Amino acid sequence: MTKKASQLSRIAAAISVTTLFGCGGGATTSTDIDVVDATVPVTDWELVWSDEFDGTSIDDDNWTHEVNCDGGGNNEAQCYTDSEDNSFVSDGSLKIVALPAEEGAPKPYTSARLITQYKADFKYGRFEMRAKLPEGQGSWPAFWMMPTDSVYGGWPRSGEIDIMEAVNLKAADADGNPENHIYGTLHYGQEWPNNDSSGQAYSLPDGANPADDFHTYAIEWQEGEIRWYMDGYLYATQRRSEVRYNANGDASGLSHRGWYTEYFDQITGELETQWNNAPYDQEFFMILNFAVGGSWPEAVNETGIDADAFVDGQTFEIDYVRVYECASDPDTGKGCETVRPGYDDVDDALVEGAAPIPSPPSTGIPQDLTIFGGTPNPNWAAWDCCGGSTPQLVEDTELGQVYEFTFGADPTVVGFISRDAFLTDPEGEASPFDASPLEGIGSLKFDLKLVSAPNNAEANWNLKVESTEATTDASFSLMSGYVGPSETAPATPQVGVWESYQFPISMLAEAELDTSAIDTIMIFPDWGAGEGAVYQITNVEISQDGAVAYPELTIFEDGQNPDWPMWDCCGGSTPAEEMDDEEHGLTAEFRIGAEPTVMGFNTRSAVGGGDTPFDATALTDGGLLQFDMRVVSAPNNAEAPWLFKVESNDASTAVELSLADSVEGQVPAEGEWQTYTFPISDLQARGLDVSAIDVIMVFPAWSTGEGAVYRLDNVKIYHPDSGQEVPAGSGITLFADTAADQWRIWDCCGGSTPTEEVDDADHGTVAEFRIGATPTVMGIIADDGHSYDASALLTDGAVRFEMKVSAMPNNASAPWLFKIESIDVSSAVELPISASLEGVDPVEGEWQTYTFPLQTLYDLGLDISAINVIMMFPAWGSGEGAVYRVDNVEIAAQ
DSSP: OOSSOOHHHHHHHHHTOOOSTTOOOOSOOOOOGGGOOTTSOOOSEEEEEEEOOOSSSOOTTTOEEOOBOSGGGTTOSEEEOOOTTTEEEETTEEEEEEEEOOTTOSSSEEEOEEEOTTTSEESSEEEEEEEEOOOSTTEEEEEEEEESSOTTOTTTTTOEEEEEEOOSTTSBOTTSOBOOEEEEEEEEESSTTSEEEEEEEEEOGGGOOTTTSOEEEEEEEETTEEEEEETTEEEEEEEBOEEEEOTTSOEEEEEEOOBOEEEEOTTTOOEEEEOSSTTTTSOEEEEEEEEEOOTTGGGSTTOSOOGGGGTTOEEEEEEEEEEEEETTOTTTTTTOOOOOTTOSOGGGGBOOOOOOOOOOOOOOOOOOEEEESSSBOTTSEEEESSSOOOOEEEEETTTEEEEEEEOOSSOOOEEEEOOGGGOOSTTOOOOOBOOGGGTTTEEEEEEEEEEEOOSSTTOOEEEEEEETTTTEEEEEEGGGGEEESSSSOOSSOOBTOEEEEEEEHHHHHHTTOOGGGEEEEEEEESTTOOTTOEEEEEEEEEEESSSOOOOOEEEESSSBOTTSOEEESSSOOOOEEEEOOTTTOEEEEEEOOSSOOOEEEEOOGGGTOOOOOBOOGGGTTTOEEEEEEEEEEOOSSTTOOEEEEEEETTTTEEEEEEGGGSTTOOOOOTTOEEEEEEEHHHHHHTTOOGGGEEEEEEEESTTOOTTOEEEEEEEEEEOTTTTSOOOTTOOEEEESSSBOTTEEEEESSSOOOOEEEEOOTTTOEEEEEEOOSSOOOEEEEEOTTOOBOOGGGTTTEEEEEEEEEEEOOSSTTOOEEEEEEEGGGSSEEEEEGGGSTTOOOOOBTOEEEEEEEHHHHHHTTOOGGGEEEEEEEEOTTOOTTOEEEEEEEEEEEO
């Protein structure tokens, strides 16, 4: 029973009521069907507390009456009393009776609310009530639980568990049928009024009504999961949220969206979102009450309160309340799961929670976003918050199509928004924009023309930017961003003139906006001062102000970086700076004596470095670690292998390679300068934490280097496109005429070798796959340790390929599938090929295109930061006889 529920959430819950039959869910259950037999009684539940109501009065050792006229925080119409008129025990049951109040009373009705706080408090178990519910418009009985001590803060940060609620039983619903639903709900999250909830409604088969007879209502609460039952039928399951991590160990989403809470961390003092068992990992107490009216019941069914239904009182009759403990594991409550008769799968009972989804970590790569540039962006709607108008596309003689906003009498703000609730284009998807890599190099920009000024011509104009559903925001005077055409900014926008505005992303960040998830941009006169204003906007973008600026580290070039000194690990020598040829000038020279050693550059303070590890995260797409090297004299052991090694974070991760593994693929040749290049993405794929690189070594293998003298120059970590205009999220082509470097066409398990064949003039050389008698899957696979990070393409990218079936499988009804995996099969998504945007199945002899948005794959659980296998195939074991060709396989912008 909600302590302070919003009216809108209650109305929404009532409007969206559906019975559970066939209701969908996507996550797996933790219930183990191998150890549960639903046909036999559960024996591991042990009764630890009960009230059978067999006496002649309410047991004060079990229950406390709450006495108040507070309205339950929901504008309810009753005062709660301890009068025997409102609650008493007789004939083996507890009766809670709602009655009309005496004339002049504070509230029009009286009733009772009983609690067990500090008398019966529990964490985990089965909580069960057998009861007959009251009826009538305005009735609101409940059996629910609240935290004994609000460890995580005010309601509902510390949680609420509604075991059973019902409103307006037998009153007419929207279709004229008698209301017969019960509800199981959790309340959690941020403190009121920004609270969240999730739950499920259920109705008995054949229109049976809970007000006509006794029924059993229960929850089973264990660590991380709560299940709701009516008469032994499981109708809802809710779970803790499960955070999904990418290959870098960053939180990138939720594999299950369940409950959450927000509370102040005891160590940092910061208000933080927690996706763990909290708040449902503390003791709770039970509540029985019968409310009359309130925000929820009065807003639905026949609305209001039917006074005639309460003339003689309405009774909430409770036969018993029982609490059981799971003997298998009392500390977690696990192992005693009861499931409904005929149990197959509880997925249809799984309720999605309201936990906020962690934003994917920033790629660190600067990208541009066009919100409106003459063509609407389906992911960013033009929007009027509160004024009732619809922004219009109109033609401007100078700039073409622009958006026009009109202000009426109602106060409002307008602009562009990327939140699901406001998107108008069916193709649109909410896509908050990560502008954090643009701090210092990018701005929010737009052009505005005032068609007619507000009636209040002196009204101030504003820019407001929000992120993550308004969790953070930044506001500025609009004119503070004026950049032209006048040399001096006017006091307000000028009628009939296109004016340009620019707000640096660094300025937004300094105003404490979370620039990693911008989802709303508003441009408006002061609240309530805009009536009469008409203005047009175009060229709305968040973009770089100039060239791309990637982070860069120069370790040695015409002299050493004092933070990264030359270093001999173990041989006792001191590397020196030496002049070489005209092209290289001053170089780093290393000499290896009889003592085994490794050499290179080190920034750790323990060896005299500047303690400045380099964060190459922003360089994982295209960045390089590169150096020039000349062997002055080879080791005495002429066959000594030359190695390259890089470490990070005080050697917590390291990668060691042969110099021949460089992009150039060469080994040192005495007397020659040679360049060696190692992609940052390859180092990361091999396990290096690229966020804290602190040692770089080049050396003959341990104990084989005696006599070697060699020089290094131009040692740097950089991006070759730094300083250039680079298209955002350009993607990768995995097969077009041939497979991409470090990718190959592949037969998983059938023993065949896919081939490259020439097809028609449009396609040229394509990949051909043939399936024999052995079950298999086929597609494109990366070399060991290699993968593609598609994070930069999340919001607008897709996996796309063309396919032609030359011969269908012998099993003509075999379903065709698409499957994609990330490195080490840490995550995977499999879909019917017809689930592509094109929605088509293969047709023999025809080339067809298939497109799968990255956002969809990510939402289904794929780690898009490390894609390494893409498959297209008939379902396992059904493909014999199939011959098909694939071309133009790519991960790119849609």
